[in-house]
Amino acid sequence: MTDLRSLKTLLAVVEYGSIHLAARALFVSHSTASRQIKTFEEHYGTTLFDRSASGVVPTGQGLALADFARRMIAESELLSDSFGNYSRASRPSLSSPAPGSARPSSPTPSTMS
Structure with a gap:
């Protein structure tokens, strides 16, 4: 299962050209970032980065x-935004009753005998 955190790690490694720098930028340990990349490589059965002493370079598959x-990641952000818009649009306001429901009336002095 591919999760968004791992995808963000992959993008950071591509951007920084270094697992170490990507891990620092994402506030995760080097071993966590390295394990996420290794998991992708094992899952897809291919090398995603050429590694050297000076850093990493993505392969074509990478x-x-x-x-x-x-x-x-972009689609996930759009989905989150649409949920937020949907929630705000469909949330009933506290000042008006929900459609199809009647607000209970408060007792008045004339009805409290």
């Missing part, structure tokens, strides 16, 4: 997964 990650 770039393809980065493009997918950008789209998934």
